[in-house]
Amino acid sequence: MKLHQLRALVAIHETGSLQDASNVLHLTQSALSRAIKEMENELGITLLVRSNKGMTLTEYGQRMLGHARQALESVRRARQEIEDMKGLVVSEITIGVTPVTAILQPLKDVLLEFQQAYPQASLRVLELRPAQLLQHLRDGLLDFAVTSQLPASTVGLDWQPLRQINGAVVVRKEHPLRNVRTLRLLQQSQWISVDPLADNQSQFNQLFEASALARPRKTLECTAMNLAIKLLIDSDAVMIMSEPALGHDLVGLSDMSKYLQQVDIQEPVPDYFINLVCVNRSYLTKTAGQLFIMLQRALQNA
Template sequence: MEHSSLDLYRVFYACAKTGSLTKAAGQLHVTQPAVSHSIKQLENIMGGALFSRASKGVTLTKEGNVLLEYIEQAFQIISLGEKKIAEMRQLLAGEVRIGAGDTLCRYILLPSLEAFYRKHPGIKLKVTNRTTLESVELLKKRKIDFALVNLPLDDIQLEVQKVVDVHDCFIAGPRFEHLQGRKISLNELLSSPLILLEQGSNSRLYVDQYIEQKGYKIVPEIELGSLDLLVEFARIGLGVSCIIREFVDRNQTTVFEIDLKDPIPPREIGIVKLKNIPLSEAAQMFVSTFSLV
C-alpha cells in the first residue's frame, strides 16, 4: 500500500465514529472534499464501498464494519504506544540495563541504584554482573545500555565518562608487621606471598602491567574472586593482598597498608556506552545523576 495509508485509515476512522464527512473534516482539520477524496482512495484500495451515503451522513457497509473492527484495535494499540512513550519520557516506565563487576557493583553502583529506584520506582533496573571486558562485549551486543568499568579502556567504539579515581595498594595483617612503618621497595614486597584478584579483570591487568614496567614479574601465591576475600586472607596472615584503598575500611580490620617507595599510580572508574547510540531517557537520567555515595 501507499505510504499514506495510515492517513487514509485515520480519515476512515473519523468518518465511521462521527457518521459524517463534515464532522470528520472538522475533527481532522481538513476540508470535506479532502475527506471525500481520502475515502474514495481507500475504497479503491479495498475494492469496494465502505460507506453508504445519505443526506444525513454516512453509515458503514458490511465491509466497512469489518474494517472498523480491526482499525479500532490498531488505533487503540497506537494510543497505548504513545502513552507508553510519554510515560518513559516522564520516567514513569522503562528499563535501564547495566553491566558491572562484583566490586564496582557493591561499592559504587549499589548506592546509586538505591537512590535512583526510590526516586523512579516505575523504572526497571537490570544489572548484569560481569568483569569489565565481559561487560564491554555485552555492550557491543546491545544486551546492556552502559557499563561501569575499570579504566583505562582503549576502544574506538566506546564513549567513556569518568566517575571516580581509585588507588590500588597492598595490605597485610599482623604476621607481616615487619613491613609496617617504613618505605618498602617493590623487590621486598614481591618476596612476600602475594594474594591477588583472579586474572581476567582490568584491575588485575593494571597491577600486573605496572609491576612488569618496573622490571619485575608478579607471581601470586593465591588468586581470589572478591575484594572481601582479599581482605580476609590478608587479615589471617596468608599473605599480602592487593586491594582498592577506597573500598576497604581498615578501621574495621586489623590490616595495615604497606607504604611503597613506588606506589601504584591512581586509575579511574568510568561509565562506557557505545558511540553514536543514544541512551533511553531513563538511562540518560541514571548516568547524569551517577555519583559515589
C-alpha cells in the same frame, strides 16, 4: 541480513541445536535452517557446523554473533524507548559495576534516588570484572557500566572519565613484611589477584610492569572479592586494592582497617580509574540516559 536471521543465529548458538532453538523461537527447524543458509549465501561464508557437541559456530560465526546480539539489543531498546514514551511498558535498565565501583557511596545514593524518582523502572545491577563488563557492553547485554580500569583499547565504546581512586598494597595486621619499603622485597611472597592474570590492564599486572619487576610466581587468581579478602586476613598473602575498600564492610567486618594494613612502598601503586562506559549514549533509552547523567554528576563531584 534480516532480524529473523540474526535471531536464528543467536538462538542456535545459545541452545546448541536446531531442535532446541526452534522450540525457543517457535519456528520449524527447516525455517531456522533456511534463515541461516540465506545469511551464509548472502555473506559467502559458513556460520555454523555440526559436531558431536551439536551446532557450533565457525570463526566467522563467532564474529557475527557479537554483531547479531548488538543489533537485536538495539532493536529491543528502540522498541522499548517508543513504548516507554507512550507509557505502555516498564523501562528495563541493566548496568554493570566492578567490585571497586560497587562500594562507592555516590553509586548507592544515586540508585536509591533513581528508584524513588522512577518507580516504574526495572533496574538490574550486575557485578563483573572490568574485562567482563566491556565484553558484556559489546555484546549488548548492558545499557552502560561503571568500571574501574582503563582498557588497552576503547574502540567502539563511549568513555566518560569521572575520577581516580588511590590503590594500595595491603597485608594482614602483624604480617612479617608489613614494614618493608620496596616492592622487590614483597615479590617472593604469595600474592592474590582479584582480576584474571591474563588481564594485562589489571592494577596487579600494572603494579609490577611499572616497577620493571616480573610478576610474582606465587600468585593466586581469585576473582571472588570476599573470598580473596578472607584469604588475605588469614594468611601472609599480599594484595592490591582500592584505598576506600580498606575502610569498607566487605566481608561482614565493620572496618577492614582493623584487620588489614597498607604497606608504604616507595614504588607508585596504580590508581583505579572510575569511568562511565556505554556503546553510544544516543542509543540509551530516555530513562537509562537519565540514570547515566545522575551517576555522572554524583561521581564527578564526590
